[in-house]
Amino acid sequence: MSDISYPVMDSAADKLTTATGKKLSDLTLENVLAGTVTAADFSITREALLLQAEVARLASRRTLAENFERASELVGVPNETIFEIYELLRPGRAASADVLKERARHMRSVYGANRIATFLEEAAAAYERRSLFRRRY
Amino acid sequence: MSDQNSKPPLPNRWQRFNQWDKRPLRLDRFAREDAKNGFAATNSPADPKPSLKISQGKVVQLDGVAEADFDLIDEFIARHHIDLSVAPEAMALDARDFARSLVDINIPRSELTRLAKGMTPAKLAEVMGHLSTVELMFAQTKLRARRTPANQAHVTNAKDDPLQLAADSATAVALGFDEIETTMRVASNGWANALGCVVGAAVGRGGVLFQCSIEEAEELTIGMAGFTSYAETVSVYGTEGSFIDGDDTPWSKAFLTTAYAARGIKARCTSGGGSELLMGYHDAHSILYLEARCLCLQRGMGVQGTQNGGIDGAPLTYSVPGGGREIFAENVMAALLDLECASGNDTRASSSEIRVGAKIMPALVSGTDFICSGFGSILSYDNSFAASLFNGEEIEDFLALQRDFVVEGGLTPLTEDRALDVRRRAVDAVAAVMEELGLAQPRDDQKASVVFASGSLETDTFSAGEVVAISRKIKDSGITATDVIKALHKRGFVEEARNLLSMLRLRVAGDHLQTAAIIRDGRILSAINDPNDYAGPGTGYRISEERWREISQMRDSIGRSDVFGLGARPHDGNSAYALIPAGSAALGRDEKEVVIGLSPAWGIDIHETTAGHKLSDVLDALISGIENAGGTYRVVRVRHTADTSFLGLTAARLSGSGYGIGIQAKGTAVIHQKDRYPHMNVELFSMAPITSLDHYHRLGANAARFAAGENPEPVLVAYNGEALLAKHHVKTALLFAAETGATDPSALPEELRLERHT
Numbered sequence: 001m002s003d004i005s006y007p008v009m010d011s012a013a014d015k016l017t018t019a020t021g022k023k024l025s026d027l028t029l030e031n032v033l034a035g036t037v038t039a040a041d042f043s044i045t046r047e048a049l050l051l052q053a054e055v056a057r058l059a060s061r062r063t064l065a066e067n068f069e070r071a072s073e074l075v076g077v078p079n080e081t082i083f084e085i086y087e088l089l090r091p092g093r094a095a096s097a098d099v100l101k102e103r104a105r106h107m108r109s110v111y112g113a114n115r116i117a118t119f120l121e122e123a124a125a126a127y128e129r130r131s132l133f134r135r136r137y
Numbered sequence: 138m139s140d141q142n143s144k145p146p147l148p149n150r151w152q153r154f155n156q157w158d159k160r161p162l163r164l165d166r167f168a169r170e171d172a173k174n175g176f177a178a179t180n181s182p183a184d185p186k187p188s189l190k191i192s193q194g195k196v197v198q199l200d201g202v203a204e205a206d207f208d209l210i211d212e213f214i215a216r217h218h219i220d221l222s223v224a225p226e227a228m229a230l231d232a233r234d235f236a237r238s239l240v241d242i243n244i245p246r247s248e249l250t251r252l253a254k255g256m257t258p259a260k261l262a263e264v265m266g267h268l269s270t271v272e273l274m275f276a277q278t279k280l281r282a283r284r285t286p287a288n289q290a291h292v293t294n295a296k297d298d299p300l301q302l303a304a305d306s307a308t309a310v311a312l313g314f315d316e317i318e319t320t321m322r323v324a325s326n327g328w329a330n331a332l333g334c335v336v337g338a339a340v341g342r343g344g345v346l347f348q349c350s351i352e353e354a355e356e357l358t359i360g361m362a363g364f365t366s367y368a369e370t371v372s373v374y375g376t377e378g379s380f381i382d383g384d385d386t387p388w389s390k391a392f393l394t395t396a397y398a399a400r401g402i403k404a405r406c407t408s409g410g411g412s413e414l415l416m417g418y419h420d421a422h423s424i425l426y427l428e429a430r431c432l433c434l435q436r437g438m439g440v441q442g443t444q445n446g447g448i449d450g451a452p453l454t455y456s457v458p459g460g461g462r463e464i465f466a467e468n469v470m471a472a473l474l475d476l477e478c479a480s481g482n483d484t485r486a487s488s489s490e491i492r493v494g495a496k497i498m499p500a501l502v503s504g505t506d507f508i509c510s511g512f513g514s515i516l517s518y519d520n521s522f523a524a525s526l527f528n529g530e531e532i533e534d535f536l537a538l539q540r541d542f543v544v545e546g547g548l549t550p551l552t553e554d555r556a557l558d559v560r561r562r563a564v565d566a567v568a569a570v571m572e573e574l575g576l577a578q579p580r581d582d583q584k585a586s587v588v589f590a591s592g593s594l595e596t597d598t599f600s601a602g603e604v605v606a607i608s609r610k611i612k613d614s615g616i617t618a619t620d621v622i623k624a625l626h627k628r629g630f631v632e633e634a635r636n637l638l639s640m641l642r643l644r645v646a647g648d649h650l651q652t653a654a655i656i657r658d659g660r661i662l663s664a665i666n667d668p669n670d671y672a673g674p675g676t677g678y679r680i681s682e683e684r685w686r687e688i689s690q691m692r693d694s695i696g697r698s699d700v701f702g703l704g705a706r707p708h709d710g711n712s713a714y715a716l717i718p719a720g721s722a723a724l725g726r727d728e729k730e731v732v733i734g735l736s737p738a739w740g741i742d743i744h745e746t747t748a749g750h751k752l753s754d755v756l757d758a759l760i761s762g763i764e765n766a767g768g769t770y771r772v773v774r775v776r777h778t779a780d781t782s783f784l785g786l787t788a789a790r791l792s793g794s795g796y797g798i799g800i801q802a803k804g805t806a807v808i809h810q811k812d813r814y815p816h817m818n819v820e821l822f823s824m825a826p827i828t829s830l831d832h833y834h835r836l837g838a839n840a841a842r843f844a845a846g847e848n849p850e851p852v853l854v855a856y857n858g859e860a861l862l863a864k865h866h867v868k869t870a871l872l873f874a875a876e877t878g879a880t881d882p883s884a885l886p887e888e889l890r891l892e893r894h895t
Binding site: 006007008009012016018024027029032033037038039041042043044045048049051052055056059060061062063064065066067068070071072073074075077079082083085086089090091116119120122123126127129130132 | 207208209212213216217218220247250251353354357358361362363377381384385386388389391392393394395396398399400401436437438439440441475617618619622623626631634635638641642643644645646647648650651652660661663664665666
């Protein structure tokens with residue numbers, strides 16, 4: 001499959017960069033103090049999640065790998081959008097399956113989030129079948 | 138007539154029941170088995186038979202339910218959990234055969250988890266049903282995801298005081314916890330709680346994972362700011378009704394776990410027997426079957442692990458017949474599904490200390506990824522989650538269990554110096570950060586009160602309103618963990634700054650997102666690079682010599698030097714008289730005489746009894762008793778034996794009356810008669826630790842009365858049932874070794890003359 005070895009922190013230190021393009025070796029106390037490394041550098045990246053998905057899959061953990069792959073699509077998605085989607089997925093929040101399907105289209109077109117979109121469409125169908133699109137408050 | 142009337146009427150009940158009624162156990166309620174109403178640990182008639190149908194690469198029937206009738210949970214399990222490539226093979230296995238393979242050291246974990254991924258909830262519940270508690274424990278030893286067991290602490294307090302949170306977090310780290318979980322009394326205090334804990338957790342060693350349990354959006358935001366590194370608040374349920382009542386669905390929860398991963402935060406779900414029953418949607422299923430659904434769902438969601446085994450429902454599940462076994466079966470099932478398992482034990486499930494201690498044993502002895510998903514490292518009243526199974530009061534009890542059974546519970550004994558050091562350091566560090574970031578100016582007296590306090594009732598610290606203001610300020614001014622690092626460094630807390638930075642660095646690569654990850658010595662340890670490879674004796678996790686030294690160090694352990702050291706001899710050279718050897722002891726002629734036979738080490742190596750009486754006082758008591766009863770005495774030192782019976786018999790055979798007293802320096806004494814068998818003594822004081830000088834006095838008197846041909850009432854030492862042996866036997870054994878060491882088999886009894894110093 002690949003030469004990926006764990007921990008990725010050690011094996012892929014050269015390959016991985018932070019959200020602002022710095023190397024892992026740049027994440028030193030000195031750089032934090034100097035302000036050249038900021039809070040934004042300490043978030044996970046799409047690439048790291050895909051590497052972790054690979055590690056999980058090699059360890060026969062398919063579902064964990066799929067979760068990391070879905071997560072890789074949310075790295076660039078703002079918190080507010082994530083909470084909107086979470087809210088829509090709760091029972092009775094969306095008025096119809098169309099609302100979820102529309103959100104799926106949006107995630108696909110704006111963020112290229114195909115796995116997330118498929119996941120939302122799957123939820124829409126399940127909710128429809130189980131009559132979840134009803135008012136709760 | 139009047140005598141009869143004054144007697145109380147006979148009770149109409151065996152009085153033992155009255156005593157049982159008053160025991161703490163009776164505060165627990167015990168539920169009758171009643172499957173129809175959800176009170177069945179396992180095997181409810183309503184539980185389905187395991188079944189699975191696959192058609193055209195799709196599950197079309199699951200545990201007797203056709204695809205068209207799938208509820209949300211069935212559908213999610215069918216779509217995401219069931220591994221179609223192994224399902225036909227796995228479902229065809231005989232459940233009992235598979236249960237046997239779980240306890241077969243020749244079948245590796247990987248083969249078992251491979252097959253479990255093709256099993257339905259009903260199948261898994263059926264498999265678990267074949268295992269006894271001891272078999273479950275053995276299976277758990279084999280199935281745990283991470284080789285090295287660990288433990289998680291609750292760190293909270295009733296005042297949401299960030300100074301105390303810092304001190305208690307540092308204490309928890311020093312005790313060895315690998316994860317710390319906090320929550321608060323006032324929801325808006327989340328940010329202050331996070332700051333207190335994260336700074337405290339950076340004291341001593343880096344690498345402790347931290348979570349702040351709060352509403353999802355807030356939790357994710359606090360995580361984004363770099364304060365937290367894991368979350369375990371993603372609850373799932375085994376019935377659709379409970380799920381929807383809990384305002385979620387499998388998809389909403391799965392999405393949330395994805396969101397945590399997308400922010401580099403380790404996540405585990407929460408489920409646990411009894412939750413559906415509490416929420417009123419049990420569908421008449423057994424607790425174990427419902428948990429099987431929860432766990433299949435979690436695996437399908439792709440979360441790395443679970444916090445399960447009763448959890449909030451543990452007291453309810455524990456009330457049901459077989460509840461203890463069921464709760465542990467939940468943990469084993471999680472491990473079988475290849476999930477990290479934080480095995481509950483985070484709720485005080487009983488008022489009986491015996492039931493509490495027993496409940497921890499399966500997880501502690503077999504080892505889970507986290508023995509407790511929240512050990513109350515603080516006092517029970519400070520626990521904002523409600524009291525845990527074990528709390529701050531009982532940490533040393535837990536340490537004793539680790540030591541007794543040579544098991545890894547993740548904790549390490551703490552010395553008094555170390556506790557104060559880390560607490561002081563943590564309070565100073567968080568106070569410095571607060572000052573640097575303009576959050577507060579903690580006073581010295583406030584800081585000091587927290588350092589020494591066992592719980593928040595003893596602290597003089599921020600008011601509730603001040604904490605709310607601190608928390609709001611952190612949130613509103615957008616303070617992140619990098620600001621905290623800078624503040625720590627600026628004020629000289631360089632090591633703590635580095636430790637906190639190492640936690641931030643983790644999330645860039647995400648290694649801690651893999652199954653069962655913890656951080657030890659700056660290195661990730663997870664099911665990937667520390668996989669459980671147990672395959673029978675000599676394999677898997679073994680306590681190293683170094684680790685054993687830590688575990689076995691119980692506070693105030695005593696050894697020979699403590700019993701015989703300088704400090705332990707307060708009566709040495711402090712006697713009212715000297716015992717002067719006066720040649721070989723001869724047979725006495727005085728018919729009123731009682732010979733007192735002292736043991737070989739009396740007054741030489743040993744100077745007080747286990748009850749703490751000065752030996753000269755004890756001898757005085759015996760002598761005054763003899764003389765008061767009209768007898769005379771002679772003192773000899775027996776040197777060929779240290780055994781009480783033989784001491785007594787030797788003394789009796791030297792005595793003119795035929796009666797003698799044998800006494801060991803630790804205080805055990807006997808009256809003997811010269812014609813008796815060695816072990817058929819006249820009277821025995823075997824409970825030296827509770828024998829008083831008055832008892833010795835009366836023993837002396839009785840010996841004199843026997844010598845005079847009387848038959849006195851025996852002297853009884855009242856015993857209240859306390860664990861005397863646990864309290865005294867270490868010292869007793871060491872003392873007695875000195876006695877046996879001083880014996881000389883060929884030495885004859887020696888006459889002793891008492892020379893008063895006055």
